[in-house]
Amino acid sequence: MPVRGWSGVARYGLPGFLAGLMLMWMAGDGRGPMARAQTPAALERPRNPALPGGESSETIAFTAPTAGVAQLLYLIDSRARAFAIYRIDPTNPKGTVKLEAARQYQWDLKLAEYNNLPPEVTAIESSVKALGVPAR
Numbered sequence: 387m388p389v390r391g392w393s394g395v396a397r398y399g400l401p402g403f404l405a406g407l408m409l410m411w412m413a414g415d416g417r418g419p420m421a422r423a424q425t426p427a428a429l430e431r432p433r434n435p436a437l438p439g440g441e442s443s444e445t446i447a448f449t450a451p452t453a454g455v456a457q458l459l460y461l462i463d464s465r466a467r468a469f470a471i472y473r474i475d476p477t478n479p480k481g482t483v484k485l486e487a488a489r490q491y492q493w494d495l496k497l498a499e500y501n502n503l504p505p506e507v508t509a510i511e512s513s514v515k516a517l518g519v520p521a522r
Contacts (some may be wrong), residue, residue: 402449402457402459402474406447406448406449406459444464445461445462445463445464446460446461446462446463446464447459447460447461447462448460449474452473455475455476455477456473456474456475456476456477457473457474457476458471458472458473458474458486459471459472459473459474459483466490467490467491467492467495468488468489468490468491468492469488469489469491470485470487470488471485471486471487471488472484472485472486473486
């Protein structure tokens with residue numbers, strides 16, 4: 387007897403989960419997870435130390451549903467300051483993965499503002515300076 391409420395998870399969540407696992411496996415050395423012995427000294431060190439500037443050396447991956455049956459897979463590489471968005475269609479018998487967008491966002495982060503609603507950044511900055519609040 388099928389369990390109620392699980393059909394959506396199996397239909398929508400499972401393909402995205404499997405695609406994420408596959409991408410994580412491919413991002414590694416291609417051999418899959420390896421067991422490592424840990425000494426007490428190794429347990430005290432952070433596993434993924436932050437790089438200078440607060441950047442991480444890992445790729446962030448997550449999925450999100452769309453209005454239809456497809457899912458979007460987001461990959462964000464903070465070291466390269468780039469992202470890519472893929473559309474995964476589980477209804478296609480062959481399975482499809484389509485690149486929807488890709489961008490290096492390093493120059494976007496240099497903008498003070500873009501396409502914002504009021505109040506503008508300069509207006510807030512001048513108000514704060516007028517109040518004598520020190521900048522952080």
